[in-house]
Amino acid sequence: MKRAVIGWDIGGAHVKAVMLDAQGDIVCVLQQACALWKGLPLLEEAIKHVLHRWQITPEDCDHAVTMTGELVDLFDNRWQGVRAIAETVQAYLPQAAFYWASATDGAGFTAKVIGHEPQIASMNWHASAQCLATSVAALPALVIDIGSTTSDITLCDQQQVFASGWSDAERMASQGLLYTGVVRTPLMALGPLIAWTAPGQTQPVLRHIAAEYFATTADVYRLLGELPVSYDLAETADGQGRSMVDSMRRLARMVGHDVEDKADDVWQSLALAFKAAQLDSLQKAVQSIIVQAPKPPVTLIGLGAGSFLVAALAQRLALAYQPATAFMPAGDLQLKQDAEVCFPAYAVARLWQAWH
Numbered sequence: 491m492k493r494a495v496i497g498w499d500i501g502g503a504h505v506k507a508v509m510l511d512a513q514g515d516i517v518c519v520l521q522q523a524c525a526l527w528k529g530l531p532l533l534e535e536a537i538k539h540v541l542h543r544w545q546i547t548p549e550d551c552d553h554a555v556t557m558t559g560e561l562v563d564l565f566d567n568r569w570q571g572v573r574a575i576a577e578t579v580q581a582y583l584p585q586a587a588f589y590w591a592s593a594t595d596g597a598g599f600t601a602k603v604i605g606h607e608p609q610i611a612s613m614n615w616h617a618s619a620q621c622l623a624t625s626v627a628a629l630p631a632l633v634i635d636i637g638s639t640t641s642d643i644t645l646c647d648q649q650q651v652f653a654s655g656w657s658d659a660e661r662m663a664s665q666g667l668l669y670t671g672v673v674r675t676p677l678m679a680l681g682p683l684i685a686w687t688a689p690g691q692t693q694p695v696l697r698h699i700a701a702e703y704f705a706t707t708a709d710v711y712r713l714l715g716e717l718p719v720s721y722d723l724a725e726t727a728d729g730q731g732r733s734m735v736d737s738m739r740r741l742a743r744m745v746g747h748d749v750e751d752k753a754d755d756v757w758q759s760l761a762l763a764f765k766a767a768q769l770d771s772l773q774k775a776v777q778s779i780i781v782q783a784p785k786p787p788v789t790l791i792g793l794g795a796g797s798f799l800v801a802a803l804a805q806r807l808a809l810a811y812q813p814a815t816a817f818m819p820a821g822d823l824q825l826k827q828d829a830e831v832c833f834p835a836y837a838v839a840r841l842w843q844a845w846h
Contacts, residue, residue: 492512492513492514492843492846493512493551493552494509494510494511494512494517494550494551494552495509495510495551495552495553495554495839495842495843496508496509496510496540496551496552496553496554496839497509497510497554497555497556497834497835497836497837497838497839497840497842498537498553498554498555498556498579498583498586498835498838499555499556499557499558499614499832499834499835499838500524500526500533500555500556500557500558500559500575500579501524501526501557501558501559501614501639502525502526502527502558502559502561502562502639503523503524503525503526503638503639503674503724504521504522504523504524504638504723505521505522505524505533505536505537505540506519506520506521506831506832506834506835507519507520507521507540507832507835508829508832508835508836508839509544509551509839510836510839510840510843514819514840514843515819515821516818516819516821516822516825516826516829516836517825518544518825519825519828519829519832519835519836520540520543520544520832521720521721521723521828521831521832522536522539522540522723523723523724524536525725526559526562526564527562527563527564528564529564530564530574530575530578533559533575533578533579534578534581534582537578537579537582537583538582541582548582548583548584548585549585552585552587552842552846553579553583553585553586553587554586554587554589554599554838554839554841554842555576555579555583555586555587555588555589555838556588556589556610556613556614556617556834556835556837556838557572557575557588557610557611557612557614558611558612558614559571559575560572560574560575560611560612561612561658568607568611568612569607569608569611571611572603572607572610572611573603573604573607576588576603576610577603580601585601586601587599587600587601587842588600588601588603588606588610589610589613589614589616589617589838589841590606590609590610590613591609591613591616591617591620591656592608592609592656593653593656595609597613597616597617597620597841598845599838599841599842599845608657611657612657612658614834614837614838615635615642615644615661615667615834616644616651616653617834617837617838617841618633618635618642618644618793618814618833618834618837619633619644619646619651620651620837620841621833621836621837621840621841622646622791622814622817622837623646623647623649623650623651624649625817626646626789626791626812626817629646629647629648629649629788629789630645630646630647630648630783630785630786630787630788630789631645631646631647631787631788631789631790631791632644632645632646632776632779632780632787632789632790632791633645633646633791633793634776634790634791634792634793634794634800634803635793635794635833635834636670636671636672636772636792636793636794636795636796636797636799636800637671637672637673637794637795637796638671638672638673638674638721638723638724638795639669639671639673639674639675640667640668640669640670640671641667641668641670641671641772641775641794641796642661642666642667643665643666643667643668643775643776643779644666645779645783645787647783647784647785647787652783652784653666654666654779654782655667664778664779664782665774665775665778665779666775666779668771668772668775670707670768670771670772671707671794671795671796672707672708672711672716672717672794672795672796672799673706673707673708673711673717673721673722673723673724673795674706674707674708674724675706675707675768676703676705676706676727677699677704677705677706677707677709677710677741677744677764678699678700678701678702678703678704678744680699680764680767680768680771681698681699681701682698682699682701683696683697683698683699684696684697684699684744684745684760684763684764684767685763685766685767686745686759686760686763687759687762687763688756688759688760689753689755689756689759694763697745699744699745700743700744700745700746702743703727704727704728704740704743704744705727705737705740705741705743705744706724706726706727706740707764707768708722708724708726708732708737709726709727709737709738709740709741709761710741710761710764710765710768711761711765711796712732712734712737713734713737713738713741713757713758713761714758714761714762714765716798717795720828721795721831726740727740728740734754735749738754738757741757741760741761741764742757742760744760745760768799769799769802769803769806772799772803773803773806773807776790776803776807777807787809788809788810789804789809789810789811789812790803790804790807790809790810790811790812791811791812791813791814791817792804792811792812792813792814793813793814793830793831793833794830794831794833795831797813797814797830797831801813813830814830814833815827815829815830818830818836
């Protein structure tokens with residue numbers, strides 16, 4: 491008999507958990523903010539919150555874990571971070587197993603972290619791709635996870651994962667990993683110029699933007715109605731609210747204005763300009779991966795809080811698009827959509843059941 495399992499994805503800004511029952515159906519999904527750079531007690535509280543919210547004990551199910559939180563500047567280096575996170579997790583989830591992957595030995599789970607730090611660190615992208623590689627009918631495909639902070643672009647073909655690198659450094663160099671997301675990315679990272687077509691203009695005008703932490707991509711997608719409240723968990727750039735007016739005020743500062751200077755539709759148009767800039771950078775990365783692929787992908791598979799951008803990329807590139815929800819067992823649609831945003835947590839839970 492298979493047991494229920496919780497998949498955990500422990501990031502630097504969020505903890506995500508997905509529970510599957512013994513049949514592999516999604517039972518519960520939870521994402522919560524966890525500013526790990528502020529200290530490990532926040533991770534402890536996050537784990538306890540999940541268990542309390544779902545009214546379970548650690549012994550009630552298995553626990554499969556992946557992580558990227560080792561990158562936060564709380565730690566001197568990534569290996570120290572992997573060990574510290576694992577020790578914290580195992581203090582509350584003694585039976586936890588950690589997902590690992592490598593170029594030479596494939597992938598699996600281990601309860602022993604010491605000596606396996608390079609294979610465990612930041613492998614959530616691989617878990618997602620590995621999970622989908624065995625499910626996708628139209629291959630080859632690019633699995634694109636656009637989250638709150640980063641975007642992962644991974645080629646799958648013939649039920650295999652074709653990694654663009656095995657460390658963050660390698661994947662950043664090959665554009666398989668981009669530090670751009672739909673919540674936490676400072677808008678100045680999309681500059682230094684923005685092509686902005688304001689209301690009443692027929693052509694975009696290049697505008698310099700402030701190299702200052704005035705606003706984030708959450709402000710953009712909040713204004714455009716594309717960021718659900720349940721995924722909008724990060725602190726705002728100025729520590730103020732998440733209303734439309736607050737978001738427009740922060741956006742206006744990026745081009746040297748006060749929100750009162752212009753009508754609301756002006757700031758909507760500026761939000762669209764920042765979205766286009768982010769799509770441009772993502773498209774260049776996707777095209778770079780496509781050029782390197784042995785066979786060009788025919789499908790883009792979208793996951794993460796920014797999966798709506800993957801759909802837009804597919805349209806730009808004239809490729810088919812499928813959401814990751816299409817490959818999840820039938821069940822409650824909202825649970826599947828929530829699990830798509832937390833897909834690495836779903837993936838490690840799914841792989842754990844498949845391999846045990």
